[in-house]
Amino acid sequence: MKQEHRLLVINPGSTSTKIAVYEGESPLIEKKLEHSPEELNKFQDIIDQYDFRKDSILNFLDEQGMNFNKLDAVVARGGLLKPISGGTFKVNDLMVEHLRQGYQGEHASNLGGIIAKEISNQLDIPAYIVDPVVVDELQDIARISGFEPIERKSIFHALNHKAVARKAAAQLGKKYEEANLVVVHLGGGISVGAHNCGDVIDVNNALDGEGPFSPERSGGLPNGDLVRYIDEHNLTWKELKRQLVGNGGLVSYLDTNDGKKVQEMIQSGDEKAEKVYEAMIYQIAKEIGSCAVVLKGELDAIVLTGGLAHDEYLVSRMKEYIKFLGEILVFPGEDEMQSLAEGGLRVLRNEETPKDYS
Numbered sequence: 001m002k003q004e005h006r007l008l009v010i011n012p013g014s015t016s017t018k019i020a021v022y023e024g025e026s027p028l029i030e031k032k033l034e035h036s037p038e039e040l041n042k043f044q045d046i047i048d049q050y051d052f053r054k055d056s057i058l059n060f061l062d063e064q065g066m067n068f069n070k071l072d073a074v075v076a077r078g079g080l081l082k083p084i085s086g087g088t089f090k091v092n093d094l095m096v097e098h099l100r101q102g103y104q105g106e107h108a109s110n111l112g113g114i115i116a117k118e119i120s121n122q123l124d125i126p127a128y129i130v131d132p133v134v135v136d137e138l139q140d141i142a143r144i145s146g147f148e149p150i151e152r153k154s155i156f157h158a159l160n161h162k163a164v165a166r167k168a169a170a171q172l173g174k175k176y177e178e179a180n181l182v183v184v185h186l187g188g189g190i191s192v193g194a195h196n197c198g199d200v201i202d203v204n205n206a207l208d209g210e211g212p213f214s215p216e217r218s219g220g221l222p223n224g225d226l227v228r229y230i231d232e233h234n235l236t237w238k239e240l241k242r243q244l245v246g247n248g249g250l251v252s253y254l255d256t257n258d259g260k261k262v263q264e265m266i267q268s269g270d271e272k273a274e275k276v277y278e279a280m281i282y283q284i285a286k287e288i289g290s291c292a293v294v295l296k297g298e299l300d301a302i303v304l305t306g307g308l309a310h311d312e313y314l315v316s317r318m319k320e321y322i323k324f325l326g327e328i329l330v331f332p333g334e335d336e337m338q339s340l341a342e343g344g345l346r347v348l349r350n351e352e353t354p355k356d357y358s
């Protein structure tokens with residue numbers, strides 16, 4: 001009988017590192033290693049977490065009695081590289097260099113490709129990344145910001161967007177390449193993308209202050225007031241990022257990034273929590289409306305996904321705003337580990353040629 005390919009899958013997120021071992025499409029081991037703020041705050045920059053994250057992964061796999069020699073590849077979630085098209089990329093030295101330097105900035109997923117490459121080098125097997133956060137399929141007009149020195153960028157939860165969009169299209173009896181969808185990833189960050197026949201032609205840069213606020217991100221802010229705030233507080237770029245990206249949004253107003261906690265606050269009559277949560281839903285709904293306009297109203301469905309899509313209160317409040325736009329499909333949570341494994345398998349099975357990062 002033909003042996004299925006075995007893959008190690010690594011997905012470093014802002015507060016956790018998800019690990020899995022797949023045999024074909026089936027997970028043999030799955031683990032989410034949670035990292036407390038106390039653990040992570042010890043590190044100045046995300047890249048400084050490299051040894052800590054790698055050791056956490058290797059220690060866990062050792063505890064599981066993992067036989068590394070049976071692996072065929074390591075697949076990881078990739079980070080803030082140069083803008084690239086979607087698909088599976090082989091991790092090469094240039095990619096590792098760009099992930100280390102944070103070519104387009106800092107993000108936990110920068111660590112994915114670097115750790116994957118190191119483990120794969122030791123085992124003499126390939127390392128891949130799939131649909132990294134810099135997948136760029138923007139239509140040209142969407143690149144224009146309104147101020148010439150600054151161009152809009154595509155930075156979003158591409159892996160989950162693409163995976164869920166394919167599922168939604170299948171549910172609608174269409175190929176992804178034939179469907180028009182507005183996909184809404186509701187995680188620690190929130191990205192809302194207009195998917196036009198297989199390409200994400202416009203999306204808010206979820207990491208860099210575009211679009212709605214989210215559990216951890218401020219989203220777009222009034223420019224003038226932001227500049228005054230930086231000036232008054234004498235902030236460096238790094239200090240500002242720390243406030244707006246990790247400590248913006250719900251964290252800034254309610255001191256938590258946890259949607260379930262916010263729900264508890266609302267249920268116990270906390271009026272501020274209710275108002276702020278409603279404002280987040282309102283901003284997301286506005287962004288969905290923008291994407292519906294980008295698609296000129298010709299959309300097959302709006303697709304809600306990510307952790308917050310588990311929250312029935314949020315989903316029903318959201319529907320009040322957007323139901324006039326058409327069908328709404330909900331895929332709570334994310335399927336990133338499975339999507340990473342599938343991206344690696346397509347290459348190992350010679351169904352797809354891995355792309356070269358150059």
Ligand SMILES: Nc1ncnc2c1ncn2[C@@H]1O[C@H](COP(=O)(O)OP(=O)(O)OP(=O)(O)O)[C@@H](O)[C@H]1O
Pocket residue numbers: 013014015157186187188189190215257258259260261263306307308309310311312333334
């Ligand atoms: N049942 C639920 N009710 C309300 N909120 C929930 C529920 N389950 C998860 N969440 C919230 O979803 C958010 C996290 O979503 P998710 O796990 O998709 O994000 P992440 O992976 O941490 O970050 P990102 O997706 O931005 O990379 C948190 O605010 C979490 O509390």
Ligand SMILES: CCCC(=O)O
Pocket residue numbers: 133155156157158188189190206207217
């Ligand atoms: C995936 C990039 C956007 C974010 O982390 O919010």
